[in-house]
Amino acid sequence: LPLDIVLTKRDKRALVFVNPAGGAGKAYRLVMENVVGVWSEAEFSYQIVITEYAGHARDYVQSLDLSEWSGIVIASGDGLVYEVVNGLFSRNDWQEAVKMPIGHLPCGSGNAFAASIIRHSKQPIAESMEKFVVQSAILIATHQVLPYDMAVIDTCDGQRVFSFLSVEWAVIADVDCDSEKYRFLGGTRFTVEAVKRILRPRIYTGYIDYLPYDVTDDTVQRNQITSDTTTAQLHHHLLPLNEPISVDPATSKWRRIEGPFSYVLITSKSALSQDTVSTPQSTLADGYLTLQFIRIRGSTRLNLAKTLLSLSDGKHFEYDFVEWMPVRAFRIVPAATDGNLMIDGEKVPYGPLQGEVLPSIGRCMGK
Numbered sequence: 001l002p003l004d005i006v007l008t009k010r011d012k013r014a015l016v017f018v019n020p021a022g023g024a025g026k027a028y029r030l031v032m033e034n035v036v037g038v039w040s041e042a043e044f045s046y047q048i049v050i051t052e053y054a055g056h057a058r059d060y061v062q063s064l065d066l067s068e069w070s071g072i073v074i075a076s077g078d079g080l081v082y083e084v085v086n087g088l089f090s091r092n093d094w095q096e097a098v099k100m101p102i103g104h105l106p107c108g109s110g111n112a113f114a115a116s117i118i119r120h121s122k123q124p125i126a127e128s129m130e131k132f133v134v135q136s137a138i139l140i141a142t143h144q145v146l147p148y149d150m151a152v153i154d155t156c157d158g159q160r161v162f163s164f165l166s167v168e169w170a171v172i173a174d175v176d177c178d179s180e181k182y183r184f185l186g187g188t189r190f191t192v193e194a195v196k197r198i199l200r201p202r203i204y205t206g207y208i209d210y211l212p213y214d215v216t217d218d219t220v221q222r223n224q225i226t227s228d229t230t231t232a233q234l235h236h237h238l239l240p241l242n243e244p245i246s247v248d249p250a251t252s253k254w255r256r257i258e259g260p261f262s263y264v265l266i267t268s269k270s271a272l273s274q275d276t277v278s279t280p281q282s283t284l285a286d287g288y289l290t291l292q293f294i295r296i297r298g299s300t301r302l303n304l305a306k307t308l309l310s311l312s313d314g315k316h317f318e319y320d321f322v323e324w325m326p327v328r329a330f331r332i333v334p335a336a337t338d339g340n341l342m343i344d345g346e347k348v349p350y351g352p353l354q355g356e357v358l359p360s361i362g363r364c365m366g367k
């Protein structure tokens with residue numbers, strides 16, 4: 001191994017959260033039948049906590065003595081990863097806490113974090129849930145740790161949250177949100193809802209402001225996080241959400257894209273679920289968010305169908321009606337009063353929302 005590779009501590013145990021409600025109720029069985037054996041052979045030590053309610057893992061990591069554990073593993077979908085990540089950010093020692101290595105055993109219906117980590121290691125993702133879980137368990141047992149980008153997000157109700165995955169608006173948000181009722185279908189639920197949405201597409205009015213990603217801009221490197229930095233001081237480019245952003249090219253680097261849109265997605269990872277490559281070029285820590293969208297003039301049923309179908313292999317970026325760009329920060333300003341906006345698959349209040357990339361701030365178990 002190269003000397004600069006970071007490893008989890010072999011003399012400590014990993015804390016494993018198993019969500020009994022995750023993945024149509026299969027999470028516990030997936031771990032017992034597919035992970036326990038792999039980890040005992042690899043001599044990977046761990047302790048399991050079965051979550052008792054929504055929010056349990058978040059509460060748990062808020063008061064955890066982090067020095068006792070090698071990392072935190074989530075056996076559920078992306079919803080529980082989101083809970084744990086935001087629990088770590090809400091601690092007084094968040095600057096250290098966010099460096100806790102996070103592993104993902106894909107036992108939910110949406111497992112984008114595990115899929116993005118496996119894609120990063122250049123392996124094809126196994127077709128069956130069982131094999132996908134084993135793939136992830138093996139990666140976790142290598143003890144290797146990788147940095148990954150996140151985003152700090154402000155929502156219209158004054159909340160500040162941390163996203164490891166995605167901001168969804170328009171058709172993607174509609175599909176993700178409305179497919180909750182098909183939970184028992186597992187991954188298929190996204191497809192069922194997507195077909196309905198192509199037949200009756202909804203148009204979202206408003207605009208998106210964005211700050212293009214510029215590799216020569218070193219503001220992020222200059223603003224190192226110290227133990228005094230608060231989560232309110234984490235961003236460098238955002239204004240309070242109620243202050244307009246100047247997009248005058250003479251004085252500002254910010255730009256504006258006028259809607260309406262049918263499709264808007266902003267991601268920091270390559271996968272949006274185990275069978276969706278939403279952002280083919282994205283690595284875990286490239287230092288930017290990828291903004292992609294379809295404007296009204298490209299929003300025919302045929303184009304939407306082609307896009308949603310091509311999400312399975314990431315070929316949608318080859319269509320000229322799918323526009324995309326790397327950004328450092330963004331602000332979505334909807335014109336209507338109701339619609340769907342999702343952060344990491346969780347619905348948030350509808351209204352203006354902004355975010356900025358936090359390069360390499362997280363640590364995950366992968367290689």
Ligand code: ADP
Nearest residue numbers: 022023051052053054076077079080108109110
């Ligand atoms: P899935 O991909 O199957 O939806 P998630 O990880 O997204 O899996 O989990 C769904 C939700 O279940 C999360 O929002 C989490 O907070 C919640 N949850 C965690 N533990 C429990 C529990 N014991 N009972 C009910 N819900 C739970």
Ligand code: MG
Nearest residue numbers: 077078079345
């Ligand atoms: Mg979920």
